[in-house]
Amino acid sequence: GDKKYEHILTSTPVPKVALVTLNRPKALNALCTPLIKELNEALQAADADPTIGAIVLTGSEKSFAAGADIKEMKDKTVTSVLNENFIEEWGNMANIKKPIIAAVNGFALGGGCELAMMADIIYAGAKAKFGQPEIKLGVIPGAGGTQRLTRAIGLYRANHYILTGEMFTAQQAADWGLAAKVYEPAQLVDESVKAAAQIASYGQLAVQAAKASVHQSAEVGLRAGLEFERVRFHGLFGTHDQKEGMAAFAEKREPNFKNE
Ligand code: HXC
Numbered sequence: 001g002d003k004k005y006e007h008i009l010t011s012t013p014v015p016k017v018a019l020v021t022l023n024r025p026k027a028l029n030a031l032c033t034p035l036i037k038e039l040n041e042a043l044q045a046a047d048a049d050p051t052i053g054a055i056v057l058t059g060s061e062k063s064f065a066a067g068a069d070i071k072e073m074k075d076k077t078v079t080s081v082l083n084e085n086f087i088e089e090w091g092n093m094a095n096i097k098k099p100i101i102a103a104v105n106g107f108a109l110g111g112g113c114e115l116a117m118m119a120d121i122i123y124a125g126a127k128a129k130f131g132q133p134e135i136k137l138g139v140i141p142g143a144g145g146t147q148r149l150t151r152a153i154g155l156y157r158a159n160h161y162i163l164t165g166e167m168f169t170a171q172q173a174a175d176w177g178l179a180a181k182v183y184e185p186a187q188l189v190d191e192s193v194k195a196a197a198q199i200a201s202y203g204q205l206a207v208q209a210a211k212a213s214v215h216q217s218a219e220v221g222l223r224a225g226l227e228f229e230r231v232r233f234h235g236l237f238g239t240h241d242q243k244e245g246m247a248a249f250a251e252k253r254e255p256n257f258k259n260e
Contacts, residue, residue, distance in 0.1 A: 007035035010042050013193050016053040016200035018046035021060075028066035029059045031090075031111050035069075040092045047096045050259070053200025053207065055096070056192045057119055058103040059112075061185050064128070067110030070137065090143045093118045097208050099199050103192035104128045105185050109167070114143035117152065120211055122178060123192050124170035125185035130178070131167035151218060152178045203241030203257040209233070 009021040020042050022029040029035075039057075046052045059065055068087075076086065090111070093100070102108075102119035108130045116122050116130075124130075132145045140146065141162060150158035153176040161168060173179035183191045199207060209232040216228045236242050240260045248255035 005038040005042065007032070008038050008042060010045075012052075014197050016051065017193055017196040018042075018049070018052045018055045019189070019193060020046070020055065020057050022058070022065055023060075025060055025062075027069065028063035028107060029112070030066050030069040030071075031115065032069035032072050036090055040089060043093060043096050043100070047098050053098065053202075053204055054196035055098055055100045056103055056189070056196050057100055057115075058189050058192065059105065061105045061125070063106040063112070064102070064104040064108040065112030065115055066107045067112050067133070068143070087142050090115070090118070097211070098204075099196070099207060099211055101192045101196050103188050104130070104170075104179070105188055110134050110141065110145075111143050114141060114145045114148065117144060117148040117178075120214075121180050121195070122173070123181045123183060123188060123195070124173055124179040125188040126170050126182055127185055128170040128173070128179075129167045130169075130173050131165065132162045133165040133167075135163060136165045149178075152176070201257075203239065203245060203255075204259040205239050205241060206236055206245075209236060 007022070007024050009023045011019045013019050020039065022035065022039070024030060024032070024035060043055065046055050080086070093115070099121065100119040101121045101123060102116040103123050104116050105125035105128055108116045108128060110133055113130050113132055132141045132149060134141050134145070141149070146158070146162060149162065157176065160166070170179060170182045174182045181191070213229045213232050217225050220228070241257045244257060245255045
């Protein structure tokens with residue numbers, strides 16, 4: 001159903017695509033804990049909805065997300081962050097099985113950059129600004145920045161940006177392989193929804209096997225990763241959609257995937 005959230009908006013702009021829009025404009029979409037809870041709820045609902053095949057996550061043209069909420073964090077203590085396991089639930093996003101595209105306009109800083117990197121694909125608006133400025137606040141990235149940014153852009157570049165807190169541009173993000181594409185800011189969400197619709201048009205068992213296999217490359221060594229890929233690949237030969245996809249090619253027609 002159309003649940004009303006306080007800090008996010010949800011919609012289905014085209015069939016099979018869930019669009020989640022961060023909506024805390026006065027705080028540049030700073031990621032307070034209630035927002036993260038709502039985001040998890042919306043993503044889990046989309047993941048569980050059989051009519052949805054892919055998810056787009058975006059913010060505003062000014063800001064994707066300016067980081068964790070500094071005003072919420074400033075008085076926390078070691079005891080309080082340990083007791084509430086602060087930031088732990090941000091990781092729930094990594095358990096979503098359907099592909100997530102982060103459509104990043106404006107600021108993606110700190111936890112905002114880390115949130116974008118928890119998605120599977122990043123498309124950037126031409127004026128997007130990425131960065132991990134936590135060092136300026138006396139802390140370090142705490143939602144995956146030291147790990148995911150390093151894997152995405154390389155160790156020495158990651159050290160530079162994490163240690164200086166300097167921002168980098170959409171074009172730099174694209175040149176280094178973090179953003180897959182750069183679009184005009186006003187086109188970004190439409191183009192992201194289009195790509196999500198294309199992904200959602202394929203057999204979802206194959207899509208989810210592809211996502212899981214690519215993610216496995218960050219978890220294990222090459223031999224174990226190849227083994228994981230082969231098991232998932234072989235398994236797809238038990239699906240209707242493999243028979244249908246290959247038959248349709250041979251018969252020069254469009255496939256009719258059933259997600260089975
Ligand atoms: C709380 C924030 C915020 C944040 C912006 N705001 N970022 N509030 N947490 N992360 C609020 C401001 O306080 C201000 O509120 C309003 O949003 C508008 O911001 P301005 O600073 O006035 O806008 P501007 O001058 O355009 O500057 C934009 C900015 C700057 C460069 C993005 O806001 C900024 O540097 N923000 C903090 C970025 C950051 O350090 N992020 C990392 C956070 S630490 P008022 O009430 O004054 O209007 C982090 C840790 C992650 O993310 C680890 C675990 C997740």
